[in-house]
Amino acid sequence: MIEVKNLVKSYGDKLAVAGISFKAQDGEILGFLGPNGAGKSTTMNILTGYLSSTSGEAYINGHDILEDPIAAKKEIGYLPEFPPLYLDMTVKEYLYFVYELRGCTLPRNTHLKEICELVKIDNVYDRRINNLSKGYKQRVGLAQALVGNPNVLILDEPTVGLDPKQIIEIRTLIKKLGKNHTVILSSHILSEVQAVCDRIVVINQGKIVADDTADNLSRELTADHKLIARIDGPKDEVIKLVQTIPGVVSVVADLQRERGVWEYNIEAIEGTDIRRELNRRLMSRNWYILGLRSSELSLEDIFLKLTMGESVTEFLADKADDLEERYKEEGDNS
Ligand code: ADP
Numbered sequence: 001m002i003e004v005k006n007l008v009k010s011y012g013d014k015l016a017v018a019g020i021s022f023k024a025q026d027g028e029i030l031g032f033l034g035p036n037g038a039g040k041s042t043t044m045n046i047l048t049g050y051l052s053s054t055s056g057e058a059y060i061n062g063h064d065i066l067e068d069p070i071a072a073k074k075e076i077g078y079l080p081e082f083p084p085l086y087l088d089m090t091v092k093e094y095l096y097f098v099y100e101l102r103g104c105t106l107p108r109n110t111h112l113k114e115i116c117e118l119v120k121i122d123n124v125y126d127r128r129i130n131n132l133s134k135g136y137k138q139r140v141g142l143a144q145a146l147v148g149n150p151n152v153l154i155l156d157e158p159t160v161g162l163d164p165k166q167i168i169e170i171r172t173l174i175k176k177l178g179k180n181h182t183v184i185l186s187s188h189i190l191s192e193v194q195a196v197c198d199r200i201v202v203i204n205q206g207k208i209v210a211d212d213t214a215d216n217l218s219r220e221l222t223a224d225h226k227l228i229a230r231i232d233g234p235k236d237e238v239i240k241l242v243q244t245i246p247g248v249v250s251v252v253a254d255l256q257r258e259r260g261v262w263e264y265n266i267e268a269i270e271g272t273d274i275r276r277e278l279n280r281r282l283m284s285r286n287w288y289i290l291g292l293r294s295s296e297l298s299l300e301d302i303f304l305k306l307t308m309g310e311s312v313t314e315f316l317a318d319k320a321d322d323l324e325e326r327y328k329e330e331g332d333n334s
Pocket of ligand 1: 040
């Protein structure tokens with residue numbers, strides 16, 4: 001488990017991390033998401049013991065990273081954005097080296113073999129790292145993070161620079177690892193955290209602005225009263241009919257999807273759920289709903305809403321206050 005409490009880091013006058021708190025539980029993959037300059041690397045560097053904090057606490061499986069760094073670091077496998085690979089070494093030489101460096105006491109050959117099978121680099125075990133593709137190099141980076149069986153994995157932008165196939169492979173691997181590790185994965189790519197993470201912490205300008213499941217984050221900002229319906233029926237008559245449903249404010253035929261099938265944007269008064277009535281009325285005319293979804297914001301929209309633009313300054317401040325309140329309450333209750 002990872003626990004961060006009121007972590008602050010200033011570089012001179014620059015406040016890079018402004019009092020953040022969060023927890024990552026065992027077996028959880030936590031996405032740490034924010035634009036460049038948000039404070040992700042600073043936080044990760046503090047968690048891995050590379051940087052000291054200005055104030056606040058960070059615990060890795062109960063070990064204080066500042067007070068007891070050796071015990072804390074033993075629990076951590078770290079994959080920096082640019083893994084520190086020795087390109088002239090073979091994969092085997094490199095992993096032997098990391099094994100020694102970490103003072104690992106597990107049976108060497110069996111342990112390294114298991115890791116290589118897991119991250120699928122056993123076929124390049126005797127190849128020089130320099131001659132490997134970027135995807136393979138990244139997997140060697142992951143392999144070094146796994147030496148010594150650490151419980152906590154900290155992965156900084158793990159798919160940067162990989163091609164789509166390699167991205168899928170690394171994501172699949174991270175998901176697999178997430179089953180028996182605590183994983184923190186930093187990213188500025190929404191689809192990445194959406195695809196891999198159970199929970200997402202969004203950070204902006206050194207402050208946490210959201211801390212929730214990906215689904216909840218979407219839901220929280222979802223416009224339930226705005227629907228996109230794909231309907232098989234005569235367009236003008238469908239519009240007329242839908243307009244008669246109590247609560248409906250507007251109906252617009254947006255796109256023709258197939259012959260006679262249009263996609264309609266339907267907006268109702270906030271708090272009104274018109275789905276059943278929509279169904280009932282269309283059925284009574286033998287017109288069919290072929291698809292129905294609320295016009296949910298994608299995580300991309302949420303991200304923009306959370307982290308950008310004048311209009312969301314207040315929203316951001318409110319979110320940060322809500323979270324502070326929640327952590328205070330949780331702290332009081334624990
Ligand atoms: P991220 O990883 O989210 O891109 P960083 O943690 O690297 O963000 O940076 C957070 C802020 O701290 C940025 O404004 C960055 O310019 C500043 N910063 C990072 N490292 C240093 C440093 N060594 N000295 C001064 N400012 C720094």
